[in-house]
Amino acid sequence: MKDIGLFIKGLDVTALIIYSLLASFFALYLLYTKRKRLFHLPVGLLILYFIFSIASILLAPLKIAYANKLLGVVSAVFLAIGLARVIVSFVVDYLVARTKRTPMPQISRDIGLAIAYLIAIGIVLHLKLGVNPTSILTTSAVFTLVIGLALQDTLGNLFSGIILQMEKPYDIGDWVKFGEYIGKVSEINWKSTKIITPENETLCIPNNIIAKNIVANFSKPLPIHLAKVKIGVAYRHPPEEVISTLDKILVDIDGVLKDPRPSVRVENYGDFAIEYAVMFFVQDFEYEGLVKAEFLKRVWYEFSRQGIEIPYPIRMVYQVGKGEEYDGCRDETREYISYIKKVEVFSPLRDEEVRLLAQLARLERYAKGEIVVKEGDEGESMYIIVEGSASVVKGGSFITKLEKGNFFGEMALLTGERRSATVLADSGLLVLKIGKDEFRNILLANPDVARQMSDILAERRAEAAERSPEGGTGELKGVESERQALSVQIFKKIKSFFSIG
Structure with a gap:
C-alpha cells in the first residue's frame, strides 16, 4: 500500500x-x-x-x-x-x-x-x-545561427510555406499551375506542396520555388473555367455559316455550360485559313480536356457533313491544258451509283440520271450516338447507309436496326413530310445523302419519274400496313383501288413539293 x-x-x-x-x-x-x-x-x-x-x-x-x-x-x-x-x-x-x-x-x-x-x-x-x-x-544564439546556415534551404521552404498559408493563394482540392506544372493540390506541408497532374502523377514542388513563381489558380474565385479552342476554316466559307455551325455543335455537347453563354468569333486571317476562337465554360478545370476532345470530335463530323473544309498548309498548282479523257465518273461516283441502283425507289431512273444523282450526292459521317434525323423534324433529304449501322426509334421505342445498303427518309425527300422516326448512329456511321436540290433537276427533266416513284411508294406503304398488327383492319389492306388512290395522293405531293407543273 x-x-x-x-x-x-x-x-x-x-x-x-x-x-x-x-x-x-x-x-x-x-x-x-x-x-x-x-x-x-x-x-x-x-x-x-x-x-x-x-x-x-x-x-x-x-x-x-x-x-x-x-x-x-x-x-x-x-x-x-x-x-x-x-x-x-x-x-x-x-x-x-x-x-x-x-x-x-x-x-x-x-x-x-x-x-x-x-x-x-x-x-x-x-x-x-x-x-x-x-x-x-x-x-543559444550562436548555435541557432549555425543551424540556420546549415538548413537555409529547409528553412526557406518552411517560411515560404508559412507565407503561402497566410496569403492562401490555393487550398487543397484546387487546380493550379506552378510554372510549367499543372495539377490538383493534394497536400500542403512545411516543405512542399503536392499536386496530382492530369496524367495521375504526384509532383512534390518545394514551397520556396512556388513563392518565387507566378501561381495560377483555376478554381478561384469560382470553380467554373473558360476553355478556348481555335479552329481554322477555309476562306471560301462565309463566317456567318461557320459561326452558326459551331454554335449548333456547342449546344449539343454535355459539359458545356449554357450560362455563361458560349461564344464564337473571328480572331485572325491566317495564311491558309480564317481562324475562329471558340470559348465556352465548363463546370471545373478538371473536365476541360474531356469537353474539348468531345467538341473537336463533333466539329470534324459536323464540318464533314456540311462540306466545311479545315485546311492545312498546302501549295495549290493549277494546270491549264488538255487533260486525260475519262468516262465522267470518279471512283467514288461509281461506288455511289451502285448504292443508288439498289434503292427500289430510284429504279425508274435512267443510267444517266443515276450518274447525275451520284455526282450531286455527298457523304456524311456521324459519331456513335449522334442523331441523323429526329422524329417530327422537317426534312427534304434521304440517306443510304454506306458503312456502319443505325437504330430507328419511334415514340421512344426501338423499332428496327438499319445496316449497310439500307435507306431511310425517302418520303421527306420526295414530299417534304416530317420525319416519322428518329435515326441514331450505333457506331461510326457513313451515309450517302441525297437532297431535294440534287433531285429537282432530274424531276424537271423527266416528270414521268415522279408518277412511277409514287406507285412504288404507295406499294411500300401498303405492304408496311399489311405487316403491322393493325393490318387486318387497315384501310390500305391489299385493295388495288386504295393503292392507286394513295399513289395519286403521293404524286400530287411530289408535284407540289418540287413545283412541277
Whole structure:
C-alpha cells in the first residue's frame, strides 16, 4: 500500500485527468470516423509516462536523487507532449474539421504541433527544474545561427510555406499551375506542396520555388473555367455559316455550360485559313480536356457533313491544258451509283440520271450516338447507309436496326413530310445523302419519274400496313383501288413539293 501511495503521489493528477478526458472523447470520435491511426502517438506517450513514473517510484528507495529527478522530468515531458498532441488534434481534427469543407493543410497542423510541444516542454522545465525558457533562447544564439546556415534551404521552404498559408493563394482540392506544372493540390506541408497532374502523377514542388513563381489558380474565385479552342476554316466559307455551325455543335455537347453563354468569333486571317476562337465554360478545370476532345470530335463530323473544309498548309498548282479523257465518273461516283441502283425507289431512273444523282450526292459521317434525323423534324433529304449501322426509334421505342445498303427518309425527300422516326448512329456511321436540290433537276427533266416513284411508294406503304398488327383492319389492306388512290395522293405531293407543273 505504501508503494501504491508513493505511485499516486508522484502523478500529476490534474494533468492526467485533463489528458484522460480529452483523450477519451477524441478516441471515440476517431473510432467513429475510422481514423484510429491519429490516436497511436497519444496512447504511446501515455504508456511511456506510466513506465517512467513507475521506474521513478521503484528507484526511490535507492535514494539516487539525480536519477529520480531525471525520470520525473522525462515522465512529465511525455505527459505534457501527449496532452499538447491531444489538444491540437482535438482542435484541428474535430473542431476545425466540423467548420471547414477542406482539410487543414499539413504545414498549419505541423506548426501548431511544434508550438504546442515547445510550450509544453518549457512549462515542464520551469516547474520541475526551475529553468527560465527565455534564458535558453538567449544563450543559444550562436548555435541557432549555425543551424540556420546549415538548413537555409529547409528553412526557406518552411517560411515560404508559412507565407503561402497566410496569403492562401490555393487550398487543397484546387487546380493550379506552378510554372510549367499543372495539377490538383493534394497536400500542403512545411516543405512542399503536392499536386496530382492530369496524367495521375504526384509532383512534390518545394514551397520556396512556388513563392518565387507566378501561381495560377483555376478554381478561384469560382470553380467554373473558360476553355478556348481555335479552329481554322477555309476562306471560301462565309463566317456567318461557320459561326452558326459551331454554335449548333456547342449546344449539343454535355459539359458545356449554357450560362455563361458560349461564344464564337473571328480572331485572325491566317495564311491558309480564317481562324475562329471558340470559348465556352465548363463546370471545373478538371473536365476541360474531356469537353474539348468531345467538341473537336463533333466539329470534324459536323464540318464533314456540311462540306466545311479545315485546311492545312498546302501549295495549290493549277494546270491549264488538255487533260486525260475519262468516262465522267470518279471512283467514288461509281461506288455511289451502285448504292443508288439498289434503292427500289430510284429504279425508274435512267443510267444517266443515276450518274447525275451520284455526282450531286455527298457523304456524311456521324459519331456513335449522334442523331441523323429526329422524329417530327422537317426534312427534304434521304440517306443510304454506306458503312456502319443505325437504330430507328419511334415514340421512344426501338423499332428496327438499319445496316449497310439500307435507306431511310425517302418520303421527306420526295414530299417534304416530317420525319416519322428518329435515326441514331450505333457506331461510326457513313451515309450517302441525297437532297431535294440534287433531285429537282432530274424531276424537271423527266416528270414521268415522279408518277412511277409514287406507285412504288404507295406499294411500300401498303405492304408496311399489311405487316403491322393493325393490318387486318387497315384501310390500305391489299385493295388495288386504295393503292392507286394513295399513289395519286403521293404524286400530287411530289408535284407540289418540287413545283412541277
